[in-house]
Structure formats: structure tokens, C-alpha cells
Amino acid sequence: MRRSLLAVVAALCLFAAPAAAEPPPSVPADLTATEVSFRGDRGLAMHGTVLSPAAAEPGRPGIVLVHGAGTGTPRTKLLGEAVEFARRGMSVLIYDKRSEDYSLFDRSYAQLARDALGAVAELRTQPGVDPAKVGIWGLSEGGWVAPIAASQSRDIAFVVLVGANSQEPLRQQSWAVAAGMRKAGMSGPLVDRAEPNLYRTLADGDLFPEPYYDPAPTIAAVRQPVLGIWGVHDLLTPPRESPPRFAEALERGGNRHYTFRFFPDADHAAHQTPDGGVTRLPELAPGYADLVGSWVRDVTAGDPPTAQTSGPAPVQESPTFSVAPPAWWESAPVQLAALVLLVVAFAAYPVVALVRRLRGSSRAPVTRAARLLSAAGLTAVLGSFSYVFYLVMTGGKLSAPGPMLAGRPLVWLALQAVAVASLVATVLTARAWRRASAPRGERARLGLLLAGGLVLVPWGLYWGLLLP
16 A cells, blocks of 8 residues: 555656766866766766866865755756865865656665765875875765765765754654744644644655664764754754754764854855845855865864864754654555545545436435535545645745735635535535435435545544644
8 A cells, every 4th residue: 555655646756867967067267177987876877077276286185075855966056065165175076966766755875875985986086186085075965875975984084064964854854844834924733733744644655765764873883073064044954953963973973073063144055045044045154165175174184173063053943843653543555545535435426426417317416515515525635635745845944835814824724614614514414314215326425425524524633624
């Protein structure tokens, strides 16, 4: 049943084909660009560019940049960071992220780490790069990937993390979308119940990759010096909770060579933001690139700093929350079965009426409330599911729920009103069904419709549709 849920959703999505190599990026005149190819996990051919200072000194440090989430992200996505780091004396390798074996619903952080290790091996062979001074930089999802690579290879000299998360991916993502909904002004069961329940269902249906991956043991296994950078206005990683857990894991592993820095007026990627993290400007936060350059020079010179945290306090308006695996009665197979039952129960009534009309054997309905139950029930179920799915898929940083009243989107309030009308229609239809002396086929038709109305009650309570 879980796989059938995967098939249903996957059929609605167009997965990207393996991307061709990106054309070489143009770089400023004070830098040079060298095109490279290397092998990622399972021998996948990968392509990248190494940026270096035009007047590069021999024995210089190198750094590999690891993307955040996204299928087949081109290397140019990180060109701004690469240019600034190269201008501070490093050779920087950026590469096109894989699209093969990576999608919205399926990915492996360990596989991405092996891709990154292939990039590290390539950068260590570049002329003028000291192979003992090559490190790795990871943004967002790369903050899970880079520690895996570092824990598996002594070839990595240091680790730089930006907007990294020390919590489970499902907990982080559920918090980020809920925070985006609250930032848009939403409150109530749509945020507190429907959003986390949908993520639990997606995870249980194998539609959320590595939902309960615990990064703490991997972080504790990192022995290299670590530079952690967070924007004060990070809306995708909980900036108040994630750094202390990083420090705790590193300390537990005996690694006290870490430096954590918070940058003001900066977003998830440590870029400047004019509106509290919603909009990302192209410019890096002032001092960010300088910090990376000076920190790498100190670390590769054998002088790593010890346990330092500085910068303004991060802004996190709501705490993260646990998203536990569902019980059997709220599991993905049960939710899928309930959804199918509701749709069939409510849609069968008008379908049978249409067939009868085409055959010329239509009859007057036992009660007009049945028509209301069929139409309202189908609207409430499909409308609420589609609306919640839309909010979850687009709710990072800031949701777009449409007009609202008292913290509730008008669309959601309308769907709640339709759901209540369905319950009223269920009661009226049940009364008519008991009193009517209709043929057996008609009673069965009404019985199926009533079954949908009854199932709608626990279903609507679970998803918050029938909660104030």
C-alpha cells in the first residue's frame, strides 16, 4: 500500500532526466576557470569548474562547494560564493549536482557525500593546490552531506557549514513550513494539525527522503575543524536550536576546534536579506567571505581556533516540534484507504444518477439532502487535501494562503463550512434512508453515501477540517 501511495504521487510529478554538463561559467578577469570532470557515486560522470586567483600562489588551500536541496542544481548557483572565496586565495570547485537517483521523494545523503568525495579527490590533483589543505563547504542540505564526507575521509582538511541543520530532516522541514505559515499570519488546526500530519503521512508513505536521519552521530565523528555560519534570519533551519546541538555533538566526539558565527540581516544562505529572510539578495552578508578566507588560512596553517561562538542572537519565533511516526490507524495506507473510500462514496451517487439518466431509468431522489452530501463531501475532501498539499509544497519561508480572517484563510474557512454542511446532510440523509421504502439498489447507493459521511467525521477531526 505504501508503494501504491508512492506511485499515485509520483505519477503527478515529472522527474528530471539526467542533466547534461553545464557550459563553463564566465568569471571575473582577476580569476581563472578550469573545467574538470570526475566520478561521483557508482561512477556517475560529473562536471565542474575550479576557480582560482589569476595570480595564485602555489601550495594554496582548496574548497569544494556542496549544494543545498534541489535536483540537478547547476554549478552557477554557487558562483557568487566561489568568486568571493577564490578572491581570498583559495581554489574553489563548484559542480553540477546529480539528477540521477535524486528527486523530491527519493535521495541519499550518503550518495551525495560520495559525489562530494569525488570532487575533493579531483581538487586535490589541481596544479598549485596543496592536497593537505583541501576542505569542504556545505549549504543547507549540504550541511548533512558535508559531515558525512568528512567523517569518512582524512583527505578533507576542514569543514565549513552554512545554514546547516543538526536535527532530523522531517522535524526541520515541518518546522520550516509551519513557521512560514505562521509568518503569513495563519494559526489554528491548519498549522497545528493538518501540516504536521501531512508530513507524517508523506514520511510513512516513503515520500519524504530519510525523514528520521539523525545527524548527531555523524557530527560527533567529524575530527576536522568546523566553521558553522548561520544568518540571523534563517527561516529554513532553526537558527536558535541547531547550533547548540552541533556543538554538543562535536564536543561529545572530542572535537573542540569549531567556530560558530551568526551574521545580522542575513538569510538561510548567509546572503543579505531586506525583509527578515524572505527575500535573498545576490550579495553575501558583509564579512562572511572574509571570515571564511581568514579561518581557512589559520586552520590550514595549523592554528585552528577552539570553541568560539559570536554574533547577534538569531531570530526564531517558534520552537521546532517532534514529528513522530504515525500509529497504525493514522498510517499512510490507512489514510490512502480512507481517502479512496471518501471519494468513491461521494462520487458514486452522482455517477449512478448520470448512468440512470443515460439509460432513461432515472427516478426522483429519496431526499435532496443526499445530493448536498455528495457534492459537499466531495468538495470538502478533495478541496482540503489539495489546499493543504499546496500550502505544504509552497510554504517555505512565507506561505501564500490568500485572504484570511482571524488567522484562518478564507479558502480553509469555506472548506470547513462545506464539511459542516456535509455532516448536516449526513444526518438528514440517514433519517430519509431509515424511513424510505426504496428498492434495494437505491438503499445500497444511499448506504455507501452515508458511509462516506460517517468516515468524514474522524477524517475531518484528524486533519483539523472539523476543528475550530
